[in-house]
Amino acid sequence: MNPYKNAVFQLNQIAELLDLNKEIIEQLKLPETLHKFDIKLKLDNGKIKVFRAFRSQHNSARGPYKGGIRFHPQVNESEVKALSMWMTWKCAIAGIPYGGAKGGIICDPKKLSPGELERLSRAYVRKLSPFIGPWTDIPAPDVNTNSQIMAWMADEYIKRQNAKRKMRRWGNLGANPLASFTGKPLVLGGSQGREEATGLGGVYILASLAQKLKIRKEKLKIAVQGFGNVGYHFARLAQKAGFKIVSLSDSRGGIIGKQKPENGRGRYLEVERVMRWKKKTGSVVGFPGTKTITNDQLLKTDCYVLVPAALENVITKNNAARIKAKVVLEMANGPTTPEADEVLHQRKILVIPDVLANCGGVTVSYFEWVQNLQGYYWEKAEVLAKLKKIMVRAFLDFWQNYQTLKVTPRMAAYALALERVVGAMKIRGS
Numbered sequence: 552m553n554p555y556k557n558a559v560f561q562l563n564q565i566a567e568l569l570d571l572n573k574e575i576i577e578q579l580k581l582p583e584t585l586h587k588f589d590i591k592l593k594l595d596n597g598k599i600k601v602f603r604a605f606r607s608q609h610n611s612a613r614g615p616y617k618g619g620i621r622f623h624p625q626v627n628e629s630e631v632k633a634l635s636m637w638m639t640w641k642c643a644i645a646g647i648p649y650g651g652a653k654g655g656i657i658c659d660p661k662k663l664s665p666g667e668l669e670r671l672s673r674a675y676v677r678k679l680s681p682f683i684g685p686w687t688d689i690p691a692p693d694v695n696t697n698s699q700i701m702a703w704m705a706d707e708y709i710k711r712q713n714a715k716r717k718m719r720r721w722g723n724l725g726a727n728p729l730a731s732f733t734g735k736p737l738v739l740g741g742s743q744g745r746e747e748a749t750g751l752g753g754v755y756i757l758a759s760l761a762q763k764l765k766i767r768k769e770k771l772k773i774a775v776q777g778f779g780n781v782g783y784h785f786a787r788l789a790q791k792a793g794f795k796i797v798s799l800s801d802s803r804g805g806i807i808g809k810q811k812p813e814n815g816r817g818r819y820l821e822v823e824r825v826m827r828w829k830k831k832t833g834s835v836v837g838f839p840g841t842k843t844i845t846n847d848q849l850l851k852t853d854c855y856v857l858v859p860a861a862l863e864n865v866i867t868k869n870n871a872a873r874i875k876a877k878v879v880l881e882m883a884n885g886p887t888t889p890e891a892d893e894v895l896h897q898r899k900i901l902v903i904p905d906v907l908a909n910c911g912g913v914t915v916s917y918f919e920w921v922q923n924l925q926g927y928y929w930e931k932a933e934v935l936a937k938l939k940k941i942m943v944r945a946f947l948d949f950w951q952n953y954q955t956l957k958v959t960p961r962m963a964a965y966a967l968a969l970e971r972v973v974g975a976m977k978i979r980g981s
């Protein structure tokens with residue numbers, strides 16, 4: 552599975568469907584710039600280790616590049632190129648003024664001490680600092696990076712800017728340099744609401760879909776794979792909004808409510824109580840009143856909405872035929888392989904694509920950047936109300952395309968993205 556090949560395949564599909572300008576599509580197949588470099592890091596034991604690092608800046612027609620940085624042993628050029636292209640589509644679908652980027656370092660952060668991790672993060676920014684910044688490219692956390700790493704990176708960026716000007720200040724040609732990274736801690740210019748933004752954004756999408764399908768929320772039984780940042784907040788907030796959670800899982804396995812003897816129906820799960828159990832025991836598995844299932848069984852659970860919220864490529868041609876859900880809401884990035892997508896489409900299972908379902912995270916990142924640039928910070932209620940507006944608008948734009956184009960939901964979302972990105976490229980004359 553080569554993610555970049557998948558990304559180009561999808562782009563070709565939509566370009567053909569919309570009969571888009573071939574020259575522009577050729578440009579869009581490649582990142583505008585791909586930074587590849589080695590970082591020499593002095594380890595705590597005095598030895599030097601070299602780490603390969605990347606930053607793919609895919610397209611900037613609609614605004615500065617935006618996208619996460621991941622630290623993982625399997626980071627590679629194909630992956631960052633694909634992820635940067637998907638970020639371009641995601642920002643366009645959300646209607647936020649950014650292009651797409653993605654970065655990464657091939658490393659296993661679990662094997663690095665906190666000091667080594669900090670030095671590696673700072674070294675990455677030193678190499679990239681001429682190519683990033685509030686109006687150039689604004690990185691954010693991704694797999695295995697967090698708000699602490701963003702704080703080190705933002706600090707390093709500010710130090711580089713100050714060193715260039717031989718002075719200590721907050722200005723970088725008028726822009727607050729804290730706006731060079733998002734996903735920062737609250738004490739260093741982070742935004743209220745960022746933590747639950749991706750999960751909550753998904754709930755807004757699901758509520759909008761329920762309205763269109765004219766199905767009451769309590770009828771929408773949901774199974775969620777993954778109980779981390781996205782899965783937990785999604786499940787918690789979906790339950791709060793009136794949806795019913797029937798199954799949950801984490802890397803150790805899944806749980807499903809035991810059947811009630813009186814009617815044979817499964818019991819619903821109380822998400823906060825499951826979280827308290829997980830904090831105590833390390834996993835959702837074993838939660839009282841539930842039966843243990845595997846992650847593969849979770850995918851085939853009897854439910855209305857299946858929510859992959861953990862890993863890539865979990866819905867494949869091997870299990871797509873046995874999925875019982877009527878809707879798949881892709882909260883993880885890339886959980887469905889292209890072959891599985893085709894099977895689900897044939898089976899009339901509606902797949903709400905990741906570029907729409909999980910764009911709540913980058914949307915609140917955008918709010919963080921806006922707040923940094925203004926130097927004016929919003930209360931949580933304001934952030935969440937603005938998030939809702941953007942998610943509902945993105946859904947309605949997508950839905951209109953889905954109804955008129957008669958293509959898969961993924962293609963309908965891509966059509967929306969391409970219309971906006973190609974539109975910006977054309978009007979700029981590039």
Ligand code: NAD
Pocket residue numbers: 694749776777778779780781782800801802803846860861862863882883884885909910912913
């Ligand atoms: P996380 O590390 O907080 O949580 C991941 C969860 O998945 C954990 O509960 C873990 O136990 C579980 N998991 C790991 N391996 C598993 C397996 N084999 N089977 C089932 N569960 C497994 O990560 P996250 O931030 O919640 O991200 C989850 C997904 O959402 C990723 O694909 C990420 O790229 C995507 N995403 C995250 C955000 C965000 O704001 N965090 C935004 C957009 C997309």
